[in-house]
Amino acid sequence: MDAQSPSNDSQGNAEGNAGLDEPKKMTREDWRKKKELEEQRKLGNAPAEVDEEGKDINPHIPQYISSVPWYIDPSKRPTLKHQRPQFEIQEEFSAIGEWYKRGVQENNVTTKYRKGACENCGAMTHKKKDCLERPRKVGAKFTGTRIAPDEHSQIQLHLDYDGKRDRWNGYDPEEHQRIVEEYAKVDLAKRTLKAHKLQDELASGKLDQSEREHDSEDEDEDKYADDIDMPGQNFDSKRRITVRNLRIREDTAKYLRNLDPNSAYYDPKTRAMRENPYSSTGMNPDEVGYAGDNFARYSGDTITMAQTQMFAWEAYERGSEAHLQADPTKLELLHRSFKVKKEDFKEQQRESILERYGGQEHLDAPPRELLLAQTEDYVEYSRHGAVLKGLEKAIARSKYEEDVLINNHTCIWGSYWQDGFWGYKCCHSMVKQSYCTGDTGIGISNAECVPFEDGMDQPQEEEEEEPKTLPQMHQEKMKEKKKKKKRRKNNKNNKNKKPVSDSSDSEDEEKKKEKLNKALEAEDKRVKHVEAMMQVDERKRPYHSLQEVKAPTEEEMEAFRMKRCRPDDPMASFLGQ
Numbered sequence: 001m002d003a004q005s006p007s008n009d010s011q012g013n014a015e016g017n018a019g020l021d022e023p024k025k026m027t028r029e030d031w032r033k034k035k036e037l038e039e040q041r042k043l044g045n046a047p048a049e050v051d052e053e054g055k056d057i058n059p060h061i062p063q064y065i066s067s068v069p070w071y072i073d074p075s076k077r078p079t080l081k082h083q084r085p086q087f088e089i090q091e092e093f094s095a096i097g098e099w100y101k102r103g104v105q106e107n108n109v110t111t112k113y114r115k116g117a118c119e120n121c122g123a124m125t126h127k128k129k130d131c132l133e134r135p136r137k138v139g140a141k142f143t144g145t146r147i148a149p150d151e152h153s154q155i156q157l158h159l160d161y162d163g164k165r166d167r168w169n170g171y172d173p174e175e176h177q178r179i180v181e182e183y184a185k186v187d188l189a190k191r192t193l194k195a196h197k198l199q200d201e202l203a204s205g206k207l208d209q210s211e212r213e214h215d216s217e218d219e220d221e222d223k224y225a226d227d228i229d230m231p232g233q234n235f236d237s238k239r240r241i242t243v244r245n246l247r248i249r250e251d252t253a254k255y256l257r258n259l260d261p262n263s264a265y266y267d268p269k270t271r272a273m274r275e276n277p278y279s280s281t282g283m284n285p286d287e288v289g290y291a292g293d294n295f296a297r298y299s300g301d302t303i304t305m306a307q308t309q310m311f312a313w314e315a316y317e318r319g320s321e322a323h324l325q326a327d328p329t330k331l332e333l334l335h336r337s338f339k340v341k342k343e344d345f346k347e348q349q350r351e352s353i354l355e356r357y358g359g360q361e362h363l364d365a366p367p368r369e370l371l372l373a374q375t376e377d378y379v380e381y382s383r384h385g386a387v388l389k390g391l392e393k394a395i396a397r398s399k400y401e402e403d404v405l406i407n408n409h410t411c412i413w414g415s416y417w418q419d420g421f422w423g424y425k426c427c428h429s430m431v432k433q434s435y436c437t438g439d440t441g442i443g444i445s446n447a448e449c450v451p452f453e454d455g456m457d458q459p460q461e462e463e464e465e466e467p468k469t470l471p472q473m474h475q476e477k478m479k480e481k482k483k484k485k486k487r488r489k490n491n492k493n494n495k496n497k498k499p500v501s502d503s504s505d506s507e508d509e510e511k512k513k514e515k516l517n518k519a520l521e522a523e524d525k526r527v528k529h530v531e532a533m534m535q536v537d538e539r540k541r542p543y544h545s546l547q548e549v550k551a552p553t554e555e556e557m558e559a560f561r562m563k564r565c566r567p568d569d570p571m572a573s574f575l576g577q
Contacts, residue, residue, distance in 0.1 A: 051079040093160035099170035100154055109149045113141055122147030257290060264292060311335050408436040470561060477554075482508075512555075519559035527563065 040046035041059035048056040072082050117124045120131045122140035140147050254273040255266040264275035276292040285291040315322040322331045379390035415425035423430040427441035
């Protein structure tokens with residue numbers, strides 16, 4: 001060992017000197033020698049490396065720890081200095097108890113304006129442009145009154161690692177004591193109100209002697225844990241499932257049982273479908289293969305348990321000491337007695353209603369299913385289910401009242417018609433809302449009878465004139481016009497004392513013929529225009545192309561009558577030739 005140590009030391013110094021030079025690419029022989037030296041150092045046959053302080057470096061330290069980063073020591077000397085804490089920069093941190101001061105005034109409030117202070121409020125710690133007070137009409141520089149105190153110059157705290165992460169740094173324990181005192185006052189007020197309430201109930205006689213001896217301190221709001229909504233416990237039982245629903249691959253998926261989007265909700269995360277997917281189809285849950293995840297959950301004694309829990313809650317709200325987990329036997333007995341009393345009360349109420357109003361015979365009737373299942377009507381059906389005979393077709397009824405008879409009539413209004421008037425068939429009366437006279441009214445001749453409504457509006461005519469044709473009406477109008485014109489001309493001639501010429505009638509007829517010819521030509525144009533418009537596509541017709549605005553004259557009406565097509569005319573086919 002002693003003989004080998006100089007050679008090893010010389011090798012270590014050579015490596016240290018080589019490390020100071022620029023890094024060079026090692027040959028294969030150098031790399032092999034380096035690895036052999038590391039193995040000898042680990043076995044203890046060679047001395048360990050020494051850093052700049054003369055301390056040995058453990059050869060078993062991994063390379064990624066012992067190697068120095070390039071940005072710390074580019075000389076690549078063997079050292080572990082980069083792994084030790086550096087105490088070159090000594091920073092002074094604030095103590096844990098130090099915190100920002102709030103509402104502290106260092107100096108007393110001055111009453112005299114100082115030179116260099118704020119012109120608005122008079123404080124020395126800021127200028128007028130930085131003042132946060134409301135701008136005064138006359139500043140403190142000129143008035144010398146109401147000078148504001150100087151702000152506290154807060155020192156910026158320099159906290160260390162622990163101080164920055166201290167949640168309670170700056171907390172005042174006296175604030176918690178104030179909150180405790182506030183809650184104590186509220187609790188005392190609640191107890192006082194409860195004591196007054198108990199005294200009022202005792203005075204009214206609502207409480208028994210046993211309840212009077214009950215200590216009011218035990219009746220705390222937090223007596224039962226059910227009254228408090230614990231974190232994570234306020235949930236709906238239908239929406240909560242704890243077991244992952246894994247299905248066999250050969251089974252039908254739950255979301256494929258009913259493709260209606262408004263059917264039962266399917267949760268893809270838990271693969272759960274709580275409700276029955278066939279509920280919207282009206283199928284019986286006992287007949288379907290899958291009725292939802294809650295089908296098994298709400299079967300058996302689960303429903304009874306839920307009803308018992310509901311009864312316990314309602315009883316507790318009404319003042320009864322009943323709890324499902326604390327005293328289940330007492331709760332079960334209370335529930336049974338409650339059911340018996342409820343049935344007795346319903347039976348007494350039913351008997352009192354029947355005794356007062358009657359109707360027992362309707363309750364003793366056979367069941368409705370038995371009444372509707374059998375009938376004595378004879379009906380024959382075919383093998384396809386069609387009705388052969390025995391079942392008459394139902395008469396269609398309207399939404400209006402039918403067969404309503406008034407004023408002793410046996411028939412409705414409108415059952416009799418004669419000479420264009422409606423009446424009653426039972427008495428042949430043509431007057432609506434009249435009283436029925438029976439066979440006596442039929443014996444009387446009602447030929448000249450006029451309905452009451454029409455007789456009030458129009459005078460009764462003794463003789464009906466025959467309707468006149470259009471040519472006759474036109475001729476009468478022309479004659480009346482000629483008479484009027486002759487009268488006017490005679491009156492003018494009598495005034496002017498001039499002889500009347502016979503050529504006036506012939507001139508009027510010529511003018512009429514000219515107007516009629518013009519109207520015939522216009523009618524031809526109108527008919528051609530209508531025919532042309534009818535051939536055009538209706539989406540391309542101009543607006544109001546088939547309508548006229550002005551009223552037609554007499555000549556235009558006459559031309560229309562002359563030109564219109566009469567299909568029953570035997571010569572209609574020759575008009576176009």
